[in-house]
Amino acid sequence: MKKNPVVAVVGATGAVGREMLKVLEQRDFPAKDVRAFASARSKGVKLPFKGGEIIVEELTEDSFKGIDLALFSAGGGVSKKFAPIAAEDGCVVVDNSSAWRMDDNVPLVVPEVNPEDLDWHKGIIANPNCSTIQMVVVLKPLHDVAKIKRVVVSTYQAVSGTGQKAIQELENQVRQIFNMKEVECKVYPHQIAFNCLPHIDVFLDNDYTKEEMKMVNETKKIMHAPEIKVTATTVRVPVFYGHSESVNIEFYNSISAKEARAILSQAPGVKVLDNPKESIYPLAIYAAGEDDTFVGRIREDDTVDNGLNLWIVADNLRKGAALNAVQIAEHLIIRELLR
Amino acid sequence: MKKNPVVAVVGATGAVGREMLKVLEQRDFPAKDVRAFASARSKGVKLPFKGGEIIVEELTEDSFKGIDLALFSAGGGVSKKFAPIAAEDGCVVVDNSSAWRMDDNVPLVVPEVNPEDLDWHKGIIANPNCSTIQMVVVLKPLHDVAKIKRVVVSTYQAVSGTGQKAIQELENQVRQIFNMKEVECKVYPHQIAFNCLPHIDVFLDNDYTKEEMKMVNETKKIMHAPEIKVTATTVRVPVFYGHSESVNIEFYNSISAKEARAILSQAPGVKVLDNPKESIYPLAIYAAGEDDTFVGRIREDDTVDNGLNLWIVADNLRKGAALNAVQIAEHLIIRELLR
Numbered sequence: 001m002k003k004n005p006v007v008a009v010v011g012a013t014g015a016v017g018r019e020m021l022k023v024l025e026q027r028d029f030p031a032k033d034v035r036a037f038a039s040a041r042s043k044g045v046k047l048p049f050k051g052g053e054i055i056v057e058e059l060t061e062d063s064f065k066g067i068d069l070a071l072f073s074a075g076g077g078v079s080k081k082f083a084p085i086a087a088e089d090g091c092v093v094v095d096n097s098s099a100w101r102m103d104d105n106v107p108l109v110v111p112e113v114n115p116e117d118l119d120w121h122k123g124i125i126a127n128p129n130c131s132t133i134q135m136v137v138v139l140k141p142l143h144d145v146a147k148i149k150r151v152v153v154s155t156y157q158a159v160s161g162t163g164q165k166a167i168q169e170l171e172n173q174v175r176q177i178f179n180m181k182e183v184e185c186k187v188y189p190h191q192i193a194f195n196c197l198p199h200i201d202v203f204l205d206n207d208y209t210k211e212e213m214k215m216v217n218e219t220k221k222i223m224h225a226p227e228i229k230v231t232a233t234t235v236r237v238p239v240f241y242g243h244s245e246s247v248n249i250e251f252y253n254s255i256s257a258k259e260a261r262a263i264l265s266q267a268p269g270v271k272v273l274d275n276p277k278e279s280i281y282p283l284a285i286y287a288a289g290e291d292d293t294f295v296g297r298i299r300e301d302d303t304v305d306n307g308l309n310l311w312i313v314a315d316n317l318r319k320g321a322a323l324n325a326v327q328i329a330e331h332l333i334i335r336e337l338l339r
Numbered sequence: 340m341k342k343n344p345v346v347a348v349v350g351a352t353g354a355v356g357r358e359m360l361k362v363l364e365q366r367d368f369p370a371k372d373v374r375a376f377a378s379a380r381s382k383g384v385k386l387p388f389k390g391g392e393i394i395v396e397e398l399t400e401d402s403f404k405g406i407d408l409a410l411f412s413a414g415g416g417v418s419k420k421f422a423p424i425a426a427e428d429g430c431v432v433v434d435n436s437s438a439w440r441m442d443d444n445v446p447l448v449v450p451e452v453n454p455e456d457l458d459w460h461k462g463i464i465a466n467p468n469c470s471t472i473q474m475v476v477v478l479k480p481l482h483d484v485a486k487i488k489r490v491v492v493s494t495y496q497a498v499s500g501t502g503q504k505a506i507q508e509l510e511n512q513v514r515q516i517f518n519m520k521e522v523e524c525k526v527y528p529h530q531i532a533f534n535c536l537p538h539i540d541v542f543l544d545n546d547y548t549k550e551e552m553k554m555v556n557e558t559k560k561i562m563h564a565p566e567i568k569v570t571a572t573t574v575r576v577p578v579f580y581g582h583s584e585s586v587n588i589e590f591y592n593s594i595s596a597k598e599a600r601a602i603l604s605q606a607p608g609v610k611v612l613d614n615p616k617e618s619i620y621p622l623a624i625y626a627a628g629e630d631d632t633f634v635g636r637i638r639e640d641d642t643v644d645n646g647l648n649l650w651i652v653a654d655n656l657r658k659g660a661a662l663n664a665v666q667i668a669e670h671l672i673i674r675e676l677l678r
Binding site for chain 2: 150152154156171174175178189190191194195196197198199203206207208209229230231233235237238239240242244246248257276277279281282283284285296297298299300301302303304307309311
């Protein structure tokens with residue numbers, strides 16, 4: 001990776017794409033140039049960047065000539081088709097879709113957890129699922145100390161994880177309810193306003209959702225720990241930004257709540273907010289716009305040997321998507337410089 | 340208990356008290372008379388009942404003369420003081436507060452689970468916590484078949500569980516946000532609109548909340564199963580009515596998802612809604628106003644021997660409070676008649 005790559009954001013008009021541009025700007029990413037691509041429908045849209053504007057170009061098979069780094073967030077279909085084309089042209093792809101995550105030839109990376117996997121990429125690097133990223137950032141430092149046996153996780157996921165249209169749907173439904181109008185459901189199969197949907201992504205043959213199995217399988221791959229058992233229930237809640245997670249962990253070795261707090265307060269990308277008596281614990285509304293993954297409600301679970309309960313919250317569009325992708329790109333540059 | 344008791348609703352102007360009157364009316368409870376009590380502040384308030392009105396009386400130490408049955412939902416302090424006075428006057432108290440639940444001389448009853456405990460009451464019967472009731476209604480029939488070892492539960496609880504003021508607070512905060520005004524927090528320590536609070540009731544010395552420990556301790560007492568291990572994370576979500584729960588269960592004996600579905604579809608007070616491919620699963624907005632406890636997302640958890648994941652939803656003001664209290668009263672009458 002060049003020190004000053006030409007960067008493309010693919011799917012630039014979506015919720016994650018817009019956040020990618022914002023993160024590139026905020027972190028003053030050393031790009032020689034930043035270009036934005038989307039479908040023909042969005043061609044010509046102007047996106048704000050560093051005081052100016054980027055004009056969205058239509059994504060075609062020729063788009064990647066002269067591009068060094070492409071951050072993809074345009075859905076699995078686009079990634080499946082265009083990431084190999086980009087890689088063929090010598091461009092490194094960081095892909096936010098689920099298309100390549102479980103491919104054995106594609107590293108799945110959270111920089112705080114497995115940066116070493118960046119060394120063996122073949123042109124495509126996968127960005128994990130939002131709910132997985134914030135969980136593994138917290139699991140990894142605890143696993144290193146006490147070895148995780150099993151995780152039971154239930155999520156409270158924001159609508160922005162679904163995209164711009166879902167943000168609009170929650171807002172519209174709230175207005176419809178407050179104005180005594182009929183509620184329209186276009187994005188979700190049921191009303192999301194003032195409701196909780198135990199249904200994220202599609203259902204699989206085992207009656208788990210694809211989102212739930214992402215948390216199971218991606219965790220094992222990122223942490224190089226196929227032996228960690230994970231069971232998940234993923235739930236959409238009427239929150240705009242910020243995913244929350246209730247995480248129960250069983251360890252092989254003893255670990256107290258106090259030890260976990262000490263370990264996590266030193267962990268990269270993690271901030272401990274854990275003073276319940278003062279009503280201090282992680283909250284979606286405060287995590288929104290932040291880079292850290294927040295953890296609190298750290299307490300021992302005495303229903304198993306070596307158990308802990310945790311409450312983990314992060315901005316799903318940032319650490320859960322755009323920020324993690326840009327951090328991967330930053331690590332690629334740094335690792336190249338250090339080589 | 341008389342066949343046609345004179346009934347008092349204590350705390351009649353609260354969210355649960357109003358629901359108690361509604362349930363008494365809907366079920367055509369065989370009351371000779373229904374009276375409503377509250378604090379001096381609410382004296383004279385008119386509450387609708389059976390096409391007419393009940394005028395709220397001030398609760399005093401003399402209120403229970405001539406009352407056969409009192410349904411209390413006026414907070415722990417009022418119950419602690421007035422329930423023994425009522426019992427002394429020969430009135431049977433069904434108390435919705437947490438004041439008496441763990442008292443060894445007070446039965447804690449969910450009629451579908453432990454109606455036999457109604458036989459040894461000494462004038463006070465405790466109604467369990469809302470999030471506990473809907474869980475044990477589902478756990479009991481499964482426990483009878485496969486013996487439960489451990490439960491990990493995370494809740495998604497509606498603001499109506501806190502009371503009328505919290506319903507108003509969620510509505511107010513949504514309006515404030517949509518009108519670009521500052522959000523006011525009076526009931527909860529943080530904004531509840533578009534947010535999730537991992538904080539219900541007060542924090543205890545073990546860093547669990549009182550709500551979490553209610554789920555642990557009340558479950559054991561109701562089910563006469565002190566050996567069942569329960570660990571809970573209880574979370575308030577921006578939903579008006581209906582508590583949802585993500586429940587992971589480990590059994591001693593084998594039980595498949597199919598078997599669990601068959602058992603639960605025969606269980607009293609339970610309705611199975613479990614056809615994920617058609618987007619059919621329990622939802623808070625549809626549970627609101629209903630008497631049943633709904634269960635779905637029933638699936639095997641292969642991270643332990645004999646594991647299941649479930650999604651349980653009920654109307655927290657009805658089965659979680661008012662309905663369960665009235666059902667207790669109905670059972671008292673029936674058991675007396677059958678004696």
